[in-house]
Amino acid sequence: MKKLLAALVLCCASTVTFAQAAPQAANPQRVERMVQQLQSRFANANTTHDGKLTREQAAAGMPMVASHFDEIDTQKAGYVTLAQIENYMRERRARLRFQLTLTRPLTPDTRDETRHVPPFA
16 A cells, blocks of 8 residues: 555656646646645655655655665765655656657647656556
8 A cells, every 4th residue: 555655646746747847737736736745755754854865764655766766866875855856757757758759659649648657667
């Protein structure tokens, strides 16, 4: 159940990061709710309240972040910040959307499908 919840929150967060890039297509209340959910999950997992999530904290509170910890921790500092998680999800979503466009041409029928790429595969 925790893994499902973590995946759901991260999926929502990826939608938030995408929505920030294209605000005209997003519902502002929904975006705000998703941002708050991600911040809440991060705060709950960050038991030391220092704004840094260690691998152990991620494993306990944000398992999907833990499984991609080395990819998110680009500075190899041994911890990740909320901004790094958001950046990782934004980059991953862009990469997945690009790959999706390579596999099939965008038509009016498939254009919206690229908005629903999950943040973690």
